Amino acid sequence: MALAGEYRSFLHRSCVKAADASHHLKILKAIASYDTAVEAMKKSQxxxxxxxxxxxASVKRDAVSRLPELLEQFEAKAVENGVEVxxxxxxxxxxxxxLDIARANGVRQAVxxxxxxxxxxxxxxxxxxxxxxxxxxDLGELIxxxxxxxxYHIVTPAMHKSRAEIGELFHRTLGTPLTDNAEELTQAARVHLREAFCSAxxxxxGANFLIASLGAVVLTENxxxxRLTTACPRIHVAVAGIEKILPRLEDLELFLPLLATSGTGQQLTCYNTIIRGPKRSGEPDGPEKMYVILLDNGRSSIYAEEKLRVSLTCIRCGACLNACPVYRLIGGHAYNTAYPGPIGSVITPHLRGFPGWQHMSSASSLCGACSEVCPVKIDLHRLLLENRWHAHRQRTSSIIWRLGFWAWAAVYPHRxxxxxxxxxxxxxxxxxxxAAPRDLRGRIPQVAGxxxxxxxxxxxxxxxNS
Amino acid sequence: MNAREQILKRLRRCRQAVPDMPCPSKEFGPLFFHPEDNAESRLDWFREKFIALRGELYEEQGERQAAQRILELISGLPGFVQVQKHPLLERLQSELPALRERLAGSRALDCASPEYAQCACGISGADSLLAQSGSIVLRSSAAGGRRLSVLPPFHIVVAASSQLNGFVAPWFAGLQQDNSWSLASIISGPSRTADIEKILVFGAHGPKRLALVLVTGS
Structure with missing residues (x-):
């Protein structure tokens, strides 16, 4: 059964990672340095x-509420700019x-x-x-x-790998001399990919934001x-979720620093790029063609749910992953999804189906740390409860789970x-x-006499009496 | 029914059925600490932020000194230097014939050509400088295209101190009115990464060095 299969392997991977002390150490170290940078940047900026x-939160909620109009506006402007939507x-x-674009243009290499x-x-x-x-x-993605x-993580893909492991990997796959020096490894990736940029x-x-008023794609990176991916090859394809929309260019004045602060603890990332189409006449270089692919893939089902709609305002900064005690313990790979952590647990069942993925709604301690750090104030832990309720209503939750809660609801209100x-x-x-494992024996709390x-x-x- | 109609129809139907999310404070005034509204404060902010981002800042009195500085920066470089056609850069070259000579050979090479990957340094003018974040902003149509500012390992930007703004608002206004550009970029320091154990390394894929020659005074 698919349901039990994914759930069971999730539990298995979680147990393995939770017991892996060296994994835990790497993640805590990375997140500690993230925390320090983010706190300082919030205060200083x-x-x-x-x-x-x-x-x-208000700007993004307004944008998502008006999603159909803004998407049409974006499309009209983008087409005007020479983009194929x-x-x-x-x-x-x-x-x-x-694939059609690649075939039609005789593409053999892509960056x-x-x-x-x-x-x-x-x-x-x-x-x-x-x-x-x-x-x-991207260096992390290459790794x-x-x-x-x-x-492993939506912002820091190789968070789980140590310098030594990366050095060994580069040595084995790229033939780089064995080193654990971050600077040398970065340089090796630079040299390795330079050729690819020029020949692809x-x-x-992707797209960090879509600007409706301008028909533009915004990319933020370090x-x-x-920049090179959109400067060298002759075709540019941007794959964007439909929820990435922002109404106006001016909104970036807030959203670029907000995303940089929550994502990496920077005031702005090194390159924030606004792209509205292929090379114009009079420009010396740039792609001849640009396509924007507007991806629904379950997002319109989230849009249909009154309480869950707010999850479409997510800007994918990754702050909730870093704050989540469950993510910190089991790591990004345990989830086996493109989007791990609290936000992943909220949206994945809607993107990929409740039967296989509803266990993610329970992959949380409901402590609310995710909601506290979210820069657009999504009440993530409440949405996880909402998903559990959704699973219950849709009767996709297990029979034992439903029977248990039915019994609980019947008994509990009556003394x-x-x-x-x-x-x-x-x-x-x-x-x-x-029945408890040996090391827990004697530590299971007992119901009082x-x-x-x-x-x-x-x-x-x-x-x-007295 | 094609995907476009299918998605839009569904969204429109839900738009009617589900009430809008409350959004009480959509308009935003100043949310950030920012420089005071005078040239001195803006320059102080810019200097501090730009240097903290590991940008190399050269403040030069007048165009002749600026031209000399550029010549000095590129004199030891291997390979060719690409310079963008820009009024300020033109003036600097007239000011200092030695600079024009140094740049003459390279001017011919089109940055769309494959040999461009060997370029040692790109020199461009800026649209504007942002004091609040220490950033340089440029647009493809006025900055010699897309590659000049990102493919060579060294990027030199020339700007006049009168181009110093607070933050992005005035630049955005200008971008919206101009129809000639296809790409606009806010550049904050040389290219960097911290993907390996959160260790900060400069020169990931973009320039390892970013220098700004700021022409002050007349």
Whole structure:
């Protein structure tokens, strides 16, 4: 059964990672350095971070509310700019669109800058299947591509790899002299990809924002690989989720610093690039053709749900991943999805179907740390509860789960019922204590011999007697 | 029904069925700490931010000194230097014939040509400088295209101190009115990455060095 399969392997991977101390150490170190940078940047840049969040949440919620109008506006402007806009209802359509473009233009090599939507639609495999060589150009993405892994984190794809591991990987796959020096490894990637940038016919990017008023795609990055991806090849394809829309260019004045602060603790990332079409007449270089693929792939189902619609305002900064105690413990690969962590747990069941993925709604301690750090104030932990409720209503949750809650709802409101069942609870806790693994034995809390209400009645009786 | 109609129809239907999300504070005034509204404060901010981003800042009195500085910066470089056609850069070259001579050989090479990958340094003018973040902004149509500012390992930008702005708002206004560009970029320091153990390394894929020659005074 698919349901149990994905759930069971999730539990398995989680257990393995949770017990892996060296993994834990690497992640904590990376997140600690992230935390320090982010806290400092919030204080030094924003007069009030809280107010900035409120405004950002309002702007983005307004944009998502007006999604159909803004998408049409974006499309009209983009077409005016000479961009070809392709709509894709699901991942298969998006892949087919890119493959068609590649075939029609005789593409043999493609360079790709970091993009989560292309991970979502599993584009690399599709391109390779028609014989197109595809190069990941973001350093972190290159590392996971060479290691045949998924990105570990939506902002820091190779967070789980140490310098030494990367050095060994580069030595094995690129023939780089063995080193664990970050500077030398970065230089090796630069040299390795330079040739690819200059010879590839197709450049693929995502989009951090789509500007409706201008029909423009906005890319934010540090390395310059997105700049090169959109400067050298003769075709540029941007794959963008439909929710990436912002109404006006001016909105970037807030959203670029907001994304940089929450994403990496920078005031602005090194390159923030606004692209509105292929090379214009009078410009010396740039792609001859530009395509924007507007990807739905389940987003319109989220749009249909009143309470979940707000999850479309996410700007993919990754702050909720870093803050989540569950993510920190089990890591990004345990989820086995393009989007891990709290935001991934909220949207994945809607993107890929509840039957296989609803277990993600429970991959949370509901502590609310994710909601607290979200720069657009998405109440992520409440949305996880909403997903559980959704699964219950859709009857995709397991029979035991539903039966258990039915029984709980029947018994819990009535004191007398609870009283009657108390011996069973006591017996249950004792059995659990006996069945527990050795190192937990004696640490399973036991149901008390007498309940609080019994003790209280005794106390009252004694008081009135005396 | 094609995908476009299918998606839009669905969204429109849901737009009617589900109430809009509340958005109480859409208009934003100043949310950031920012320089005061005078040239001195803007220059102080810019200097501090740009240098913190590891940009190399050369403040030069007048165009002749600026031209000399550029000549000095490129004199030891291997390979050719590409310079963008730009009024300020033209003036600097008239000011200093030695600079024009040094640049003469390279001017011919089109940056769309494959040999362009061997370019040692790109020199361009800026649209504007942003004091609040220490950034240089440019657009493809006025900055010699897309590659000049990102493919060579060294990028030199020339700007006059009168081009110093607070933050992006005035630049955005200009971008919207101009129809000649296809790409506009806010550049904050030389290319960098921290993808390996969060260790900051400069010169990931873009320029390793970013120098700004700021022409002050007359």
């Amino acid at each position: 924003f007069e009030s971070w809280e107010r900035a969040r409120q405004v950002a 392709v709509w894709a209802a699901d991942a298969a359509e998006a892949r087919a669109a890119v 790709k800058s970091k993009s989560m939507t292309t991970e979502e639609i599993e584009l690399n495999e599709a391109l390779e299947s028609i014989g197109v060589k595809i190069w990941e150009t 996971v591509q060479l290691a045949h892994e998924r990105p 016919e197709l450049g693929i990017t 390395e310059g690989n997105a 007398k019922c609870l009283q009657m069942l108390q011996p069973f609870f006591r017996l249950g806790s004792r059995l659990a204590g006996l 007498r309940s609080f209400s019994e003790l209280w009645q005794d106390y009252e009786r004694k008081r009135t």
